[in-house]
Amino acid sequence: MRMNNDFLEISNKTFLITGATSGIGKSICELLLKFNSNLVICGRRTEKLNEIKNKAPQKVIAYSGDLTDNGFIKNIVDTTPSIDGIVHSAGILKYIPFKVLSRKNLNLIYDINYFAPIELTQNLYSKKKINNDSSIVFISSISGITKSAVGLAAYSSSKSALFGIVKTISIELAKNRIRVNSISPGMVRTEMLDGAQDVISGSKIIEDENRYPLGYGTPEDVANFTAFLLSSRSKWITGSNYIIDGGFSCI
């Protein structure tokens, strides 16, 4: 029996990607376009959204705005075509030692890392914009489960909080065969890492990377696995979290 070359079978499916303008989100968009998927992309930077849209104008719908704005979410939910999956890649990281962690910064980080993906998913689901047999992927972080770091109380806890959502709604949405999973990447070379280098010295970053058996990851490393989770080849996988970290958590 010969295997169909199109193992993933995600061409012509429609996926909504948040945080599409950089890092992991952008890499996922680029990969899915190679598989001829349709994309609904969200981000705050219009020119960056257009860069993706211009790669395949017929295949991409772009929404430019802030997911912490309820009106923006409402607009997406009202006007988007039905989707076969979501990747929640929008998120921010700030280094704030617990001693000076303010409610304002907790709110800021939770608003985008936790409340926004929940609100977006919940609205899409209740307005029946998520097709049966869809796949929802939350990009969490190893700091939410295995290894955190100084200054990451707010970020790390916002990522752990996603596990409760994943576990619970995977049960609730199973009746529609909608699967819900999360990926917990280790340190990946993105703008978020560049931002970290504003706060943490270059030498400490090198020191940190040496603690990764396979070094830091690339956005493509996460995108590749995300594509599998979006694909119906993973149809029996739900309520799970996947650590993708170059072996860091093992040390």
Next chain:
Amino acid sequence: MELNDFLRKFEYAIEDVEPNSVDADLDFQNNLEQWDSLAAMTLLAMIDNEYDVVLTGEELISCKTVNELFELIKSKSNK
């Protein structure tokens, strides 16, 4: 924003620094025993909280004294 107030907040941000022990002309990176990467991180977060100013690590270490830091924050602040 007021210098004395900033000095007290600076002292608070860094572990084990006695209140009223820091002067504006302190070369905090070289002459403050308690200066380390956690101190730097806490200071940056405190400045964000108290003055709504986000400095980069590079900007912070470009300041030779506490007073220079104060002036930098003031120049970026609306207060």
